[in-house]
Amino acid sequence: MRKKDGIVVKKKKLSTADKVFYTITYTVFILLALVCIYPFYYLIINTISRNDYVDLGLVMYKPIGFHLKNYVNLFKLENVANSLFISVSRTVLGTFLPLITTAVLAYLFTKEHMKHRKFLYRMTVITMYFSAGMIPIYMNIKMLGLLNNFWVYVIPGLIRVYNMVLVKTFIESLPAALEESAQIDGAGYAQRFIHIIFPLSKPILATVALFSAVSSWNSYMDTLLYITDSHLYTLQFTLYEYLNQATAIAASINSMTDMSMLDKATQISTTSVRNTMAVVTILPIICVYPFIQRYYVQGVMIGAVKG
Amino acid sequence: MAKNTKKHKTKKNGYKSVYERDGRKLFWMALPFVIFVFVFSYLPLWGWSFAFVNYKPGRNLLDCDWVGLRNFTTLFMQPVMRNRLMEVIRNTLGMQLINYLLMPVPMFFAIFLNELRSVKFRKFVQTVTTLPNFISWVIVYSLVYGMLAVDTGFVNNILKELGIIETGISFLTDSNHVWLKMALLQLWKSLGWNAIVYMAAIAGIDHEILEAAEVDGAGRMRRIWHIILPQLIPTFFVLLIMSIGNFLxxxxxxxxxxxxxxxxxxIESLDLYVYNMGIGSGLISYSTAVGMMKSVISLVLFAGANWLSKIVRGTSAF
Known part of the structure; x- marks a missing residue:
């Protein structure tokens, strides 16, 4: 085993079998890492290279003719700026509102003397394993007047049951004495929640907030199902439209092409818009990824322990 | 908490009623949330009634003709519909079968990654392979779109340079090996993430056992085969059982x-079929019928998995 005694650092000599093993394993893992990271790198270098070279497929390993015009041009497209706004709003609202509702419900469910607690809790938890199906849910959303409504992005996700269970488990692990002392001092449930439980639950709440933020940002099924008004499209969905429908993207581009400024290297094109937009869509995920790594793993572990 | 309850129950009547009143107060506080859950998760169940009527868009549900189980029988009896349904079921089962065959891959990924000496390298591989889990399928699609483009994509360029092919392969608009491609993409996206659980399980293995085995002259492969793998099998089975409920x-x-x-x-799986038929073609009644069957079968699978878990592990999996 690897031992770091500090005093005697023995370097074991590798046997031939070990050498073969390490060579093969390292090679396989390097290849795997490349397969995972290269598509991202490839996408990025294609957005900052000469557009005419990109269209010919010449940019393979490193950027050629560096320029950032694509990013400037992208936001001149009307739908892009608008869908970015929609995406950001839904992510912000879809992260913080559910955080509050989920935490409050989790806290309430930790109180064992709540009347009919078992019944309410079971009813809530069962929804994780059972769904009425896509069409009935669609009809329900329609009945509630949420079709083509911005709030369809936020309201149905207000209570995320899985997250609620995680938070509840965490609150139950806190020492009960803290709350009891506040109770003796005459603090009601609301006060105890705001001043004691909420601040103490920060680690799990951060995890849950990240869960919600990533899934809100990434979600595109809800736009596909419930939204037909292009002013309410999210970034993910506009990107999907651009990838699938050459006409949608061409219309956007044509509306802004200024013939006097034609420059092959930086001229906006279908490919440049698609690639640049994809990078813009990934960027927030890459930015929060270091935090995700720290918190998500914790979250998974809690989830795995508790089931 | 349990202790708390008992203490209160033994208290005098006066205390008990205060305690009960408090319990009722909590109930009223939690109720709005549960009603909310009800509205978005239970209320849609009324939509199942669409499966038993001949629904016409724009009409009220009560004005539609009641047809009983005719929608279900049509799905299985009418040749064109039956063929498509069978195709969809075949696709769903086929793709899931490949996914299940690939299920041990993250376990072996974790085992072999753990054998490497450089902590930095291990961290790096984990970080890089977990990233795809956090990006959306739209992004995966656009990455694949760029990498595999017919004339200009990276993969086709490399293959052409190496002289393996003459003209570009159109990977995405090719009807061969679709299931395999989809399964591999899913593996690409989830490999690092799914390995985390196994990495944690390996970290939990008692080092003394491994050291004892080494002293006894067990080589690397023997240690993996006889000590590490058996310790990971329970985790594997828990994940396997839990996945049964999501089979469809x-x-x-x-x-x-x-x-x-x-x-x-x-590529048309059950979910996509329901979407294409219901939202795409507006056949609300048929697609609800299909979705309903899917929900019921899922529930049965879920109950079965739970029962299996109780037998095998003595606890419920969920």
Whole structure:
């Protein structure tokens, strides 16, 4: 085993079998890492290279003719700026509102003397394993007047049951004495929640907030199902439209092409818009990824322990 | 907490009523939330009634003709519909079968990664392979779109440079090996993430056992085979059992994105079928019937998995 005694650092000599093993394993893992990271790198270098070279497929390993015009041009497209706004709003609202509702419900469910607690809790938890199906849910959303409504992005996700269970488990692990002392001092449930439980639950709440933020940002099924008004499209969905429908993207581009400024290297094109937009869509995920790594793993572990 | 309850129950009547009143107060506080859950998760169940009527868009449910189980029988009896349904079931089962065959891959990924000496390298591989889990399928699609483009894509360029092919392969609009491609994409996206659980399980193995085995002259492969692997098998089975309940949920996002005229006959899974028929073609009644059967079968699978887990592990999996 690897031992770091500090005093005697023995370097074991590798046997031939070990050498073969390490060579093969390292090679396989390097290849795997490349397969995972290269598509991202490839996408990025294609957005900052000469557009005419990109269209010919010449940019393979490193950027050629560096320029950032694509990013400037992208936001001149009307739908892009608008869908970015929609995406950001839904992510912000879809992260913080559910955080509050989920935490409050989790806290309430930790109180064992709540009347009919078992019944309410079971009813809530069962929804994780059972769904009425896509069409009935669609009809329900329609009945509630949420079709083509911005709030369809936020309201149905207000209570995320899985997250609620995680938070509840965490609150139950806190020492009960803290709350009891506040109770003796005459603090009601609301006060105890705001001043004691909420601040103490920060680690799990951060995890849950990240869960919600990533899934809100990434979600595109809800736009596909419930939204037909292009002013309410999210970034993910506009990107999907651009990838699938050459006409949608061409219309956007044509509306802004200024013939006097034609420059092959930086001229906006279908490919440049698609690639640049994809990078813009990934960027927030890459930015929060270091935090995700720290918190998500914790979250998974809690989830795995508790089931 | 349990102790707390008992203490209160033994208290005098006066205390008990205060305690009960408090319990009722909590009930009223939690109720709005549960009603909310009810509205978005239970209320849609009324929509199941669409499966038993001949629904016409724009009409009130009560004005539609009641047809009983005719929608269900049509799905299985009418030749065209039956063929498509069978195709969809075949696709769902086929793709899931490959996914299940690939299920041990993250376990072996974790085992071999753990054997490497450099902590930095291990961290790096984990970080890089977990990233795809956090990006959306739309992004995966656009990455694949760029990498595999017919004339200009990276993969086709490399293959051409190496002289393996003359003209570009159109990976995405090709009806061959669709299931395998989809399964591999899913593996690409989830490999690092799914390995985390196994990495944690390996970290939990008692080092003394491994050291004892080493002293006794067990080589690397023997230690993996006789000590590490047996310790991971329980984790593997828990995950396997838990996945049974989701057997029919193949994830429609991926299939919807990658489906086109060429791939559609092989990529259309149950979820996508319901979407295409219900939202796409407006056949609300038929698609509700299909979705309903899917929900019921899922529930049965879920109950079965739970029962299996109780027998095998003595606890319920969920």
């Amino acid at each position: 949920n193949t994830g429609m996002e991926q299939h919807q994105l990658f489906s086109n005229a060429m791939t559609k006959p092989y």
